[in-house]
Amino acid sequence: MPRRIKLPAAVGEMFGVRLRELRRKHQLTQVQVAERSGMMQNHISELENGVRMPSLVTLLKLAAAIGCKPTDLLTPFNGIALETLLDE
DSSP: OOOOOOOOOHHHHHHHHHHHHHHHHHTOOHHHHHHTOOEEEEEEOOOOOOTSOOOOOOOOOOHHHTTTTTGGGGGGGGGOOHHHHHTT
């Protein structure tokens, strides 16, 4: 059985801020993103608040729902030393 890696809270927070930013840029509500992605609105809220981390499938669903590239959701992680986030 694969070992689960607990990611630091900063990773979830950074992703959540970016998700909210892109959602608002595209003038969408959490409900609209939820409907377009097939997820529940509270799941979108938890992602935006850094409570939950998306799987790869969820990331792809979010990008399609928002109308952006999947990599757009990950731009906060470009240009930073990932080891600093993962060493917590």
